[in-house]
Each structure stands twice: as structure tokens, then as C-alpha cells.
Amino acid sequence: MLDAAALAGVSPRAIDPHPLRSAATPAQETFIRTAAYDGPVMVFGLGLLRAKYRALAAGLGDAAIHYAVKANPAPEVIAALAGMGCRFDAASRGEIALCLSLGIAPERIAFGNTIKRAADIAWAHRAGIRQFAVDAEEEVRKIAAHAPGARVLVRLLIEESEADWPLCRKFGTTRREALRLMDLGRFLGLEVAGISFHAGSQLREPAMWRGALDAALALWTEAEAAGHRLSLLNIGGGFPAFYGQETPATEDYARTVIGMVRARFGDVAVMAEPGRGLVAEAGLILAEVLLVARKDPADLARWVYLDIGKYSGLAETTDEAIRYQLETGHEGETGPCILAGPSCDSTDVLYEKRPVQLPLALAEGDRVRILACGAYTSSYSSVGFNGFPPLRSVFVG
Ligand SMILES: Cc1ncc(COP(=O)(O)O)c(C=O)c1O
Structure with missing residues (x-):
């Protein structure tokens, strides 16, 4: 009471x-x-969605936007974003099938879940999906077996987050293990293209990205020193929505975040996976x-x-x-x-x-x-x- x-x-x-x-x-x-x-x-206002996409794309510059389908998998949302040139981050075979059914080319879809059924990896590979996320040895072996030669991004564990909806613990692996997975992936014939992370959902301020970006840079630097030629950084989602607490305007926010990325990583290829920030x-x-x-x-x-x-x-x-x-x-x-x-x-x-x-x-x-x-x-x-x-x-x- x-x-x-x-x-x-x-x-x-x-x-x-x-x-x-x-x-x-x-x-x-x-x-x-x-x-x-x-x-x-x-x-749901599709005009609002389009305006958000435009603002985010303007702020992110040449970073590729992969919409995290899980945030709102309505075909109307996916079709509207696809029409604007957006790419997609899928969590499952079902989400991939949905995107393909809407005429989206498989090269525009990445399989971002680090936990995948072997049969779904094989199905996705047959369907033309070439990019997969991994954070465990068994998953690297599954991909090598069922999607030979595929491009993999190793997901880094973010142990602390200031996000309102943190995504710590379940996904990603430590820096030491990530390096081992990169070696294993290369040994098994995979294209170890880079690293991914998610700094937590609903990061109200760009400063909240700092810890994750620093951790990603430490891993990137060590991997390069160990002979890996990395080319792609996936900064995940985390772009905020307005739930009552002020956040910077979308374009400014994205520009600040990408500035923080460039200050650390230079001109590597970058992709982002906004979900909430696009549709909420x-x-x-x-x-x-x-x-x-x-x-x-x-x-x-x-x-x-x-x-x-x-x-x-x-x-x-x-x-x-x-x-x-x-x-x-x-x-x-x-x-x-x-x-x-x-x-x-x-x-x-x-x-x-x-x-x-x-x-x-x-x-x-x-x-x-x-x-x-x-x-x-x-x-x-x-x-x-x-x-x-x-x-x-x-x-x-
Ligand atoms: C791999 C991955 N990418 C992107 C997102 C989207 O995150 P957000 O909605 O915070 O932008 C999520 C959310 O859980 C995720 O797991």
C-alpha cells in the first residue's frame, strides 16, 4: 500500500x-x-519515420545504417526504410525472410544475433547473407561449417553502460577471448572483417558512448598488432528517443557520435544499427x-x-x-x-x-x-x- x-x-x-x-x-x-x-x-506515422531516417543519415555521414528490425518489424516500416536506402540488421531467420520477402537484396542484410541455430546459418548463407556476428568459439565453428568463407564481426562485451536499457552481460565476449575468436575464424577460412558492440539502448547523451568506444579501440589496436587486417566497425544501436528527458537533436547527436568514432578509428568503414532511435x-x-x-x-x-x-x-x-x-x-x-x-x-x-x-x-x-x-x-x-x-x-x- x-x-x-x-x-x-x-x-x-x-x-x-x-x-x-x-x-x-x-x-x-x-x-x-x-x-x-x-x-x-x-x-505509426511513416512521415515521422522518414524524417528521423533523414536526420540520422545526415548526422552519420558515410556510415552505413542497418535498421535493427527487432525494434519494429512491421512490413510498412521496413519497406519505407528500404525505399530510402537503409540496410538491415536481422536477429533471426524470420526477420531475414521478412526483409527478403519485401524485395530487399541479401547484401543489404546482416545477421546480427550472436546466437543462431546451425540450420538457420546454412539457410541464411544459401539465401545470400554474407555477414554474421559472433561472440563464442562454438558460433565461429558453426559459421565456418555452415557459411564457409562468410564475413564475421566479433562482438565485444560491454561490461558497463549508462544506458536506460543496458544490454550488458548476455552478448559479446572479453577482449582476450575476442582475439582468440579472430584467430580461430581466420584459421577456419572466415573473413574476420572487424568488431561490433552495443553500448546499450537509449544512450541519452553522446558522452555515454565513450567507454564502449574506448574498449572497442583497445581491441581493434590489439587485433591489428596481432596481424588481423580489420576494415569494419559496427557501433550497434543506442540512439535515443525522447521519453521526457532532453536529448540532443538527432542529427547533432549522430554527428557527435560519429566524430567520437572518427577521432579514435580514423576513416575505417563504419556501420550503425539503430532501432529505437529510428522508430520510437x-x-x-x-x-x-x-x-x-x-x-x-x-x-x-x-x-x-x-x-x-x-x-x-x-x-x-x-x-x-x-x-x-x-x-x-x-x-x-x-x-x-x-x-x-x-x-x-x-x-x-x-x-x-x-x-x-x-x-x-x-x-x-x-x-x-x-x-x-x-x-x-x-x-x-x-x-x-x-x-x-x-x-x-x-x-x-
Ligand atoms: C545487435 C543489435 N543491434 C542493434 C540493436 C538496436 O538497438 P537500439 O534499439 O538501442 O538502437 C539491438 C537491440 O537490442 C541489438 O541487439
Whole structure:
């Protein structure tokens, strides 16, 4: 139970730290105002996506952009990006097949997951995919056996990250092991082209790349000293979206990051794999309030239950890591709320440690807009957990 005493230690800034910045375009507005509400829906603006791509490409200069399909695998998104010259980072056979089915040439697709089924490596190789990521000896051997002669990038483990959604531990390998994998790859006839890393998702400031870039440079230098002729640096994703805390404008941010890369690596070929930074701000989710309740009349905080939760699209609220901004359409006084999803699962609570500040007038049946939801929502919601259907998306101009 969250009562006044419990809230006493929570500063107003911790509860409601940031101003809203509504991202709805006229086309999104038209849909929201005219379509009958039929459950949570992502309203995705393809024009916003194109503008983001242009800004990122301008900032990244001659670095190749491989969109991380996992962030939002909708064919509409992939086709729009493909039409602008984007390349793709795929996590699975399914994502590769999706890109190929949209007419994207296999040379524009890299298989970026370091954990792959041998049969899928063989399938991808037959389909024309030539670039694979590795971070373990067994994976190097699998690639040598099932994609002979393929180009590999060895993924470096980033042990610490300042990212809001860190990707430490699971992926990558230590510098010492990476060097051993490079030697092994070369011995097995693979083209050891370079290294990859992911500095963590949602890196709000370019300075947050520093540690990962320094670690990558140390590995690069040692590998060259050991006789490897590296030519390609994959800096992964991490480009941020606006969730309420200011970040530099996309083009400036990308230009700063690429400047940090060039200062260390000179003019090597660079690729980036943005996911969130490209698609998040292009989508908003329209949802509904199912219930507003207090556990006890004395409680200061209300519980607000939405018709969307952690298991139907908002998985990135785990540990309250990604804090989505909400618009309710109500003016007036606000109070602290614990926000929860609709499922019959007690872990389906979105924000409780840091409650959100919502209007006192908020009531059952009200629509809320959850902003910057175009990344890692519909793709996380592909199973009908508890009988709630996967998140629907509509695409507008
Ligand atoms: C290999 C790889 N590349 C790129 C991305 C995209 O990262 P972001 O959405 O932070 O740009 C991810 C995300 O998990 C990833 O695993």
C-alpha cells in the first residue's frame, strides 16, 4: 500500500520529472479522432519515420545504417526504410525472410544475433547473407561449417553502460577471448572483417558512448598488432528517443557520435544499427483506462489500470527502465498514480517505485496516449498472453 508516509520521501521531480512533448502529426490526429476505439492500437506515422531516417543519415555521414528490425518489424516500416536506402540488421531467420520477402537484396542484410541455430546459418548463407556476428568459439565453428568463407564481426562485451536499457552481460565476449575468436575464424577460412558492440539502448547523451568506444579501440589496436587486417566497425544501436528527458537533436547527436568514432578509428568503414532511435518517436499508442481505484481511502496514490500492460506491448517498463510519457486530455490538478496493465498477473505493474502524476479527473473509459511507443512494443506483444490480443498497428502518412 502506498500511503502519504511512503510518498513523503519521493520528490515531486521523481514522481513527474518531465514535460510532455506531444508527437502526434495531423494524420495521427485524424485517425485518433475518427476511428472507433477497438482496443489498444499503435498509430505509426511513416512521415515521422522518414524524417528521423533523414536526420540520422545526415548526422552519420558515410556510415552505413542497418535498421535493427527487432525494434519494429512491421512490413510498412521496413519497406519505407528500404525505399530510402537503409540496410538491415536481422536477429533471426524470420526477420531475414521478412526483409527478403519485401524485395530487399541479401547484401543489404546482416545477421546480427550472436546466437543462431546451425540450420538457420546454412539457410541464411544459401539465401545470400554474407555477414554474421559472433561472440563464442562454438558460433565461429558453426559459421565456418555452415557459411564457409562468410564475413564475421566479433562482438565485444560491454561490461558497463549508462544506458536506460543496458544490454550488458548476455552478448559479446572479453577482449582476450575476442582475439582468440579472430584467430580461430581466420584459421577456419572466415573473413574476420572487424568488431561490433552495443553500448546499450537509449544512450541519452553522446558522452555515454565513450567507454564502449574506448574498449572497442583497445581491441581493434590489439587485433591489428596481432596481424588481423580489420576494415569494419559496427557501433550497434543506442540512439535515443525522447521519453521526457532532453536529448540532443538527432542529427547533432549522430554527428557527435560519429566524430567520437572518427577521432579514435580514423576513416575505417563504419556501420550503425539503430532501432529505437529510428522508430520510437514515430508511434504512439492509444489506450483506455479500465479502472481507477484506491486500495484504501486513506491512500494518496490511486491505481490506474490500462487496457495495455507489460505483457501486451509495454515490456520495456520492466524495472521502470523506459518511462513513457502519457497524455490524458484532462487539464487540472494531478496526483500520484501507480500504473498497471490489465492482465491477471501481479507483475503486470508499469510504474510503482516512481509513481506517475496523472489528473485527478482521470476516470474509467478515458483514452490515454502513450507517447514514443514505436519501438519494442508491437514486437514484444506478439503472443496473446492472458487472452489479450497482440498490439494492433495502423500506419498513417
Ligand atoms: C545487435 C543489435 N543491434 C542493434 C540493436 C538496436 O538497438 P537500439 O534499439 O538501442 O538502437 C539491438 C537491440 O537490442 C541489438 O541487439
